[in-house]
Structure formats: C-alpha cells, structure tokens
Amino acid sequence: MPVSTPPTALTAGVPTIVVVGHGMVGQRFLEALADRGLTPAAGTARVVVLCEEPRPAYDRVQLTSYFSGRTPEDLSLVEPGFMERHGIELRVGDPAESVDREARTVTARSGETFSYDTLVLATGSYPFVPPVPGKDAEGCFVYRTIEDLLAIEEYARNARTGAVVGGGLLGLEAAGALKGLGLDTHVVEFAPRLMPVQVDEGGGAALLRTIENMGLTVHTGVGTQEVTAGEDGRVDGMCLSDGSSLETDLVVFSAGVRPRDQLARDCGLAVGPRGGIVVDEECRTSDSAVFAIGECALASDGRVYGLVAPGYEMALAVAEVIAGNAASFTGADLSTKLKLLGVDVASFGDAHGAAEGCLDVVYADSRSGLYKKLVIGQDGTLLGGVLVGDADQYGTLRPMTGTVLPVAPEQLVLPAGAGGPVTLGPSSLPDDAVICSCHNVTKGAICEHTTLPEVKKCTKAGTGCGSCVKVIGQLLPQPADQGLCGCFEYTRSELYEIVRTLGVTTYAGLLDSHGREQARGGDGCEVCKPTVGSIIASLAPTVGASGYVLDGEQAALQDTNDHFLANLQRNGSYSVVPRIPGGEITPEKLIVIGEVARDFGLYTKITGGQRIDLFGARVDQLPLIWTRLVDAGFESGHAYGKSLRTVKSCVGQTWCRYGVQDSVKMAIDLELRYRGLRSPHKLKSAVSGCARECAEARGKDFGIIATAQGWNLYVGGNGGATPRHADLLAQDLSDAELVRLIDRFLMFYIRTADRLERTSTWLDRIEGGLDHVRDVVVHDSLGLCDELERLMADHVGGYRDEWAATIGDPERLRRFVTFVNAPDAPDPSVKFVPERDQVKPDLDILAGPVLAIRTLEGTSS
C-alpha cells in the first residue's frame, strides 16, 4: 500500500498529527488544536482523524436523550463546517487497524496508510459483557453508541419485558430507556446496592426506593448466570445466581466498560495489568511520539477515568504539549451529578469518606427518597459528599470541596423547616472555584461574561453535562428590567399571576394599580394591551370577566384581527377561516364554503392546517359571510387570535392499513376542547395514527402519535423559521390520561410563558427545561395540577363561538362598517384584479395620490 501523501500544498512539509478515534475526547482535542492554531488552515500541521463509527463525534453523555426525541444530528458535537474550516481530514467509518511505530505509520481499514509525526489515541472504551452462556443470543445488546440505541429501539417494538445487567450509572440510564420504550423493566446488580461506585449504602437505599416506586424491578446482590433463548434463537429469560429466574425478551449488558487498548497492545505500547494505555503526566505513552487520552488511557495516578471531564482535561493538556508548552494531567475528581430516571444523584470529592479521621454528616428521609451526606475532615474542611433526591446544592458544594464551610454542615443537609437548609449562594465561592467541572471553568472566568449564551460560547462552561448551568445563571448579572413594556415592569407571567390572584377584570384597573408610575392613568401601548387582553380572556371564566372578547373595554385591547374576528391582509381586506376540526369536513359543508366564496368573490386557498382560508372580504362583508357560515354549522376558526389554530390529523386506523388508533377522532376531540383558548402565542397541534407520523405531529406545540398501547405526547415542536422537533413528554397514555396531561401542559404554558413566546422557545428558556415541565405536569411537583385542570375545565365550560355571539347582536354588529358616517359605503381602497382564475389585491390603488415614492421605500424597509 502506498503511503498517503498530504493532499494540499498547505500541509506539505509540516508535521502530521494522526488522531485515532473521533469520540467526545477526540473532538475536544481537535478543537483544542484549532484554538492553538495547530491546523492545516493555519499552515502549521496536517491533521488526519480516523473515525470508526459511521458518524462524526456526538454527545455520548446525552445519548439517552435520543429516546426523548433528540435526533442523532441534534447530538452532534461538531459545529457545521468545523472540519472544512480548519482543513482537518476526517475519515468517517474508517478505523485504524494497525500501527507501525518503527515506520511511524497507521493503516486504516480502507487500506490507506498515513505517516505521522504525532499519534494521538482516543479510542475510548467498550462495554464489558460478562462471559455468561447465551450472551450472544438474539436480543442481547450493549448501550454505548447511537447504533446500539437504534437496534434496541427496533427490537423493543416486539418485546414486552427487558432486563438490564448492571445497576450502575449506565445501567440505570439504560433501564430508564427501556421503561420509556414501554417495557416491563428489571435491573440486575451484583453489588448489594445500586450505583455502587458513585453513592454509599444510604444513598443507594434512597435511590432504590425511588426507582422501585417508578415501577422498575430491582434485584441487588445477585449475578446473572445464564441468558436463555427459545428455539428461534431469541432471548426468553435469565437465570440468576440465587437460583431464581426471570422472563425477559431483551437483555442490555451494562456491566462496566473496558479501555479499548487493543491497537496499543498490538504495536507493543505498555498497557496496565487491568487494561488501559499507560501514559505519563503529559499523557505520553511508552513511545514519546504517541499520546493516549480519554477513557482508553491509564493516567499517571494509576486510574482509568470513565467520565468525560477528565478526558477533556487530557485533550487540552496534549494539545498544549504539542504546541510546545508545559501541561499535565495528574488526576481528576470523580464528581458527578446526574438525573437518573428523574432522580437527582450527585457525588463529589471523597464521597465514601476514605480519609482518616473524617466524619459524616447525614440526613436521610426514606419516605421522600432523600439522602444527603457531607464528608467533613478533622479540621472542618469539606472533603466530599453524596446527594440523592435533591442535588440542587451540588453546584455550590462541589467547588467548596477542600475549604472550611462558612456554616455548620448540618445546616446544609437538613430540609427546610428543620433549621435548614442554609442555601449557600454561589456568591460565597472564591474566584478560582471550578464551577463547570466538565470544562474546568472557574467562577472568575464565568464572571467575565454577562449572558449564558456568551459564557457557553467563550468558555464552553455549561455545554457538557449541563449540571452547572443553574449556578452560572446565578453568577451572571440579572437583566435590569425584564418588564413587558414601557407601561409595566412585570413580565407576562407575573401579570398573569396578578390578574389570577387579585381577580382583576379590566385593563385600565391593572394599568392604574400595577403599571409603572409614569404610565398609570394613560392609554397603555400596543404591546401590553393585547397581552393583558389575552390574559384576561384566558382567565375570564375564572376571574369573572366577560368571555366575549369584544365586550366593553376588552374591545379596545384587541389587535385589529381580534377586533374584527378576522385576519387583516395587506390591502386592508380581511380573510376568513371557519373551523374544520381535525380537517374532517362533509361534502355539504365544503359546498357551503365554495358557495360563500363564489358569492362574495373571495380568493380561496387550502392552508397548511387542513382548512380553507377565504381572502378579500371587506369589513362590512364579514357579518354577512359569517351569517351564512354559522347557519351551515361553522364556527370561528380563531385564525386571527393568539389561540389554538388547528389540530391536524392523518386518516388513521379507520382507513389506513398501518394505523393503530383513531387519530381523526382524537384530533377532533382535542380541537373542540381547546378551541378559543387564548394563549401567549398561537398553538398548533396534530395527531398521527402511527409512528409513520403523516400528520407531522412533532413539528407542533403539542403533537400526539399513536402507539399500540395508546398515545405518545410530544411538546414544544415548531415549524417555521426556527424548526424544532417536539420532545417526548409521556408515552402510552390512555385517551383520558392524554387529555388530562395536555390540559395541564397548556395551562402551565399559558401561565408561565412570555408574550409571543411559542412553546418551543418557552421550553428552552424556562429553568430546568423539559424535565422541569415534566415534573410539574406529570409528577405534580409543585402541587399545581388540580388548579391547572380546573382552569382548563373553566375554559371548556365557558367557551362560546365568538361569531355566533356577534351576528346575533345588533350592538356588536355596529362596528363592522368601513365608515362610521357612511355605513353603507364600501371601502373604495379595497379593490381586486384577476389572477389565475381568482382575484388578488389591487395594490396600485394603495400607491395613493401622494407620497408614492416614500411608500415604496417604506414598504421595502
């Protein structure tokens, strides 16, 4: 095989760095090279990366989030254009097969050979599968790569029960995933407690109770003896060391990982007795031209680190050494904070109290699954700790490790009401305290920035496991004024609370009592008027305001669309959208729409929401049009409001051969339930009858996908300019469970979102994100659910069709004239010209007698 030559003149004559393994640490190393100008683009090095997996580096730590809706692309760690920009040669799907250290070459599976000056091994680890009989049966998996997850997901479709071998960090994550896939899930752990490495006995016990309460079956203190398979070769059960057995359709091995050091062994590099490529403090192997970083390395302190943060530190150290500077990796602490199956688990420092003479301060409450332990040294310094059930203090306690705590330690572990807890704000931390342990970023470095996105971009803090984000938020300056507008210093959600708790029913009342001093008694503005109008409308039945949006003062609050119950178009005409729930319509009703459009000369178009938009109505025509539509049984479609638009549906089980539920019926039920619900922004929804997702439910604010067992509910999706796939909130819900959960979700959103904030941005903004929302609406962590459901019941009970209420009332109809002094005169500026057999606005008329040129400029701005 010929030795591959540098492909461009740029890299001729410069040293070549070959990286084997493009995992999390490999990618971090490439970024560190780029930061130091060690790239082909900078003309200083040729960089070749051999990547075994079929895709570039992705966030393995967040692997499980694939099951809550993150796509493999979402998980990517490589910024688009990164490789191209720096001229790095990435060979995806082409692993290194051998290294010739004499010749300094690496040969890849493709047969190509690369010369190196420096070789960096970042091969990670492989899951250890205990050598039990039957371990290779069909239905046995490991849990390490995206491909593993895809395979598990596929196989689980035809499985009912799943078992995870190993009750450590990864095992519990895998168990959570299996449970999420609808399997009856068992965890088999050889040690006497769960997560034996991270937590102590008390912590393990607290964890066990919480996890059992979630419906998982845990077997501790037993080993797996054999995996049994049926005649078809597929797994059907497991025999355990205590003589018992377990029926299961699927097995995931998660019994620890082993460093991938085979390549190093084969070329004669030193490896440890229990594996791991031996490296010194600079991460150099026994060959000074070869480095090893990440999980494959046996660090100079004699440990193999199975966490990403130490791997990142090694990557930075090696890049620094290659750049000619001094750097070293001498060890790292094993602090971790995780959310396992919704339970916070954290351990830091000397969690097991190994230091001599140290003492434990422990608080345990088995009923609520709480366990907190701090390890304190003889001189009062904090040495480490374990937190289970509530790990909020992790962010501040971990950086304090090694210092004497400013308050008595018991005050920090006791629950509120029992003399504690004293919350130590991050302000009490010294500047050199490490806040983000994933990226080793100190408080001082974070405080140089002012916003979270800036911190993430410039320091990378918060972009690893994410557990430090909350503390970062507390360190950053709080934005001075988050008020809604010049009239209110409150946010929308604060105003919502004020209206709800004080029962405020008028805008003027709210402005005069809660507006900014200088705005009281004034007219408000175009921002807060519709916002407050919407809040009052969504709470109308509850606070006792009129439910009709055009009554009294409310009329003056609405944007023109709400004011005329139609959508204003560019020439001053309006469009009309009757509701067609679920997109299902009878031929008779279709004919009525056609006749109305024909008789009033309206342009018709099918919308993306499975209904029909009729354009070009003058204000004075709206009541006439709606009289005919209401007579035929139509209702307002609320296309004009910040409220529920449509619930799209696919045809579903009734007709489609793949369907597993009646998606049309569900869509109609939901659309009728939430019609007219005023919210911070428009709401869209869809229901698909099976996983093929023809209704595109995951692009919606709340989307529902049928499963064989019921319904999966996804939330926070969006199309448009910033598309976002909705996240899975809960699965396999019955009809009633689904409706109840949507009730809670929507009301919680309406209550807490900002003005014009779609569910997608809201979900990304609110503290705790999807997990928090799930806690609140599924687990009722704030005790709010009863109230949220009641608010929705009020809405459903109080709903009246706005158009029916309007055309029956001459007083209300009076506004639908173009000119107050000439009610019969049509608007002379609303004119149309033909186009493709229909009409379009005549814009020439609008150019107007004066200012024609300025109009053009104005329009284009």
Added chain:
Amino acid sequence: MTTQTLETAQDTRTIRLADGDGWFTVCDRELLTPGRGVAALLPDGRQVALFVDRSGRVHAIDNRDPFTGAYVLSRGLVGSAGGRPFVASPLLKQRFDLETGACLDDDEVSVPVFAVRAD
C-alpha cells in the same frame, strides 16, 4: 354591560371635522370606544381616522398608513408614550403621534392631522 358603555350612552355630543372654512359633521361622540378608532369619509373622498383617548380627547389623522398604502390606521391600537397619545398601525406596527401625525419610529415619515371638535 360595563359602566363605560353607560357613560358614553349618555354622551350626546357630536364630532365635527374642519373642512375648508366650516365644520363637517361626522357622527355622535358615543359611537367611539375609548382606546379604539373609527374611519370617516369626507365629501371629497379623503379618509380620516378618528380616536378617543382614555381622557376623552378626540383626535383625527389621515387613515392611510404611509408604509403600506393601506387605509387602515383607524384600526390600530391606541396607546400613550410620555403622556402623548399615539396609534400603532395594525399592519407593520409603526406608531404615529395623534396630535402631530409624526411617526415615532421613523423621523422622515408623518401623516396629515385634522382639526376636530366634539361639542
């Protein structure tokens, strides 16, 4: 019905717009809702947007939105900034001072204002 409607129902004043040397009668004052506008048609075909602010003062500006050319300013939302009333165009939301017609979001643009009285 709310108290506001009761108040305006007793309002028997008439709104008039300056037209050449005289005053053109438009409508009864009670037809206007505070904070909201209506459009009126002048004998020469011009369109005027009429508003009543919260303090009861009546304002009149040209109904044409100079940014889009559409005759829609009467359908915008009324507000006040620094004590001065304005209307925000319902199309692209630029604000116009109801007393001077000046656009608050673009120094170069303004709309004509009309003298108006309500008695």
